[in-house]
Amino acid sequence: MNDTSSASAFRAGYAAIVGRPNVGKSTLTNRLVGHKVSIVSRKQQTTRHRVHGILTTDRAQFVFVDTPGFQTRHKRALNRLMNRTVTQALSEVDVIVFVIEACRFTAEDAQVMDLLPEHVPVVLVINKVDRLKDKKLLLPFIAEMAQRRPFAEIVPLSAEKDEHTDELLRALEPYLPEGEPIYDPDMITDRSERFLAAEYLREKVFRLVGDELPYGIAVEIERYETEGNLRRIYASVIVEREPHKAIIIGRGGERIKRIATEARQELENLLEARVYLEVWVKVRSGWADDEQALRSLGYDG
Numbered sequence: 241m242n243d244t245s246s247a248s249a250f251r252a253g254y255a256a257i258v259g260r261p262n263v264g265k266s267t268l269t270n271r272l273v274g275h276k277v278s279i280v281s282r283k284q285q286t287t288r289h290r291v292h293g294i295l296t297t298d299r300a301q302f303v304f305v306d307t308p309g310f311q312t313r314h315k316r317a318l319n320r321l322m323n324r325t326v327t328q329a330l331s332e333v334d335v336i337v338f339v340i341e342a343c344r345f346t347a348e349d350a351q352v353m354d355l356l357p358e359h360v361p362v363v364l365v366i367n368k369v370d371r372l373k374d375k376k377l378l379l380p381f382i383a384e385m386a387q388r389r390p391f392a393e394i395v396p397l398s399a400e401k402d403e404h405t406d407e408l409l410r411a412l413e414p415y416l417p418e419g420e421p422i423y424d425p426d427m428i429t430d431r432s433e434r435f436l437a438a439e440y441l442r443e444k445v446f447r448l449v450g451d452e453l454p455y456g457i458a459v460e461i462e463r464y465e466t467e468g469n470l471r472r473i474y475a476s477v478i479v480e481r482e483p484h485k486a487i488i489i490g491r492g493g494e495r496i497k498r499i500a501t502e503a504r505q506e507l508e509n510l511l512e513a514r515v516y517l518e519v520w521v522k523v524r525s526g527w528a529d530d531e532q533a534l535r536s537l538g539y540d541g
């Protein structure tokens with residue numbers, strides 16, 4: 241208890257995970273935390289909230305902030321809110337994890353990099369190295385990236401295959417301040433069950449509706465009741481236009497049934513509880529353009 245040497249001191253702090261859409265930020269957060277707290281989709285820009293994934297080891301507590309993709313093309317209200325969220329997240333953290341794809345550095349990546357504050361250390365993650373056919377290309381790419389900016393560390397890894405993710409944790413640890421855990425060590429997220437239920441349901445909608453719908457989809461939890469080990473969840477999927485409703489419902493209600501069943505099963509695993517989930521599809525036109533409506537749906541940046 242009286243040991244004051246810094247080598248054994250516990251560390252705790254915040255790490256923001258940033259990068260352009262689709263580089264694998266959600267996959268990485270989930271891998272590091274070991275639970276599915278942030279939704280993953282092939283479709284871009286599925287992460288709209290700051291989600292804290294929390295990992296507590298015997299040496300440190302990492303609080304990960306999974307930020308939405310930087311918006312460079314679209315100008316709708318939703319995206320203005322998202323950019324504000326990102327900027328805010330970055331100024332508050334102890335270390336930034338800047339994620340790019342192996343051997344690709346696009347104009348969009350450069351735009352994200354230019355927004356990173358100078359005073360916060362940045363660890364560069366080169367993700368998806370499993371995709372590289374020729375691993376020899378990695379070294380020159382690392383050298384090229386090191387020229388672009390003084391990164392605190394550069395860690396090539398594969399979030400999906402869980403390769404070298406431990407090295408990232410080792411690289412991040414020294415940048416966390418010494419101190420007591422910020423959250424209870426048993427926690428994996430500071431989000432409520434209600435929030436996670438909405439996220440899981442939204443992920444299923446994105447996965448099962450595929451590319452048939454634009455981004456104007458939201459999920460609202462209308463009632464969330466706990467009765468012992470049972471959760472009763474009443475949710476709405478909100479779309480912008482009537483024809484979108486039919487797409488989500490599917491022929492004979494087949495698709496919405498599958499969305500609800502899969503979301504329920506995953507929630508049962510996460511919560512270790514029985515889940516009753518009822519899902520309705522509603523049309524509320526223009527919500528993605530209306531910041532007020534977004535706030536009421538919980539997108540309050």
Ligand SMILES: Nc1nc2c(ncn2[C@@H]2O[C@H](COP(=O)(O)OP(=O)(O)OP(=O)(O)O)[C@@H](O)[C@H]2O)c(=O)[nH]1
Nearest residue numbers: 262263264265266267284285287309368398399400
């Ligand atoms: N091959 C390979 N694919 C990966 C890896 N990491 C993520 N992916 C895939 O890349 C896609 C995007 O991953 P996400 O984690 O949703 O990306 P994101 O950066 O959070 O995306 P946004 O939420 O749009 O910002 C998914 O299809 C993942 O399965 C990896 O290490 N290797």
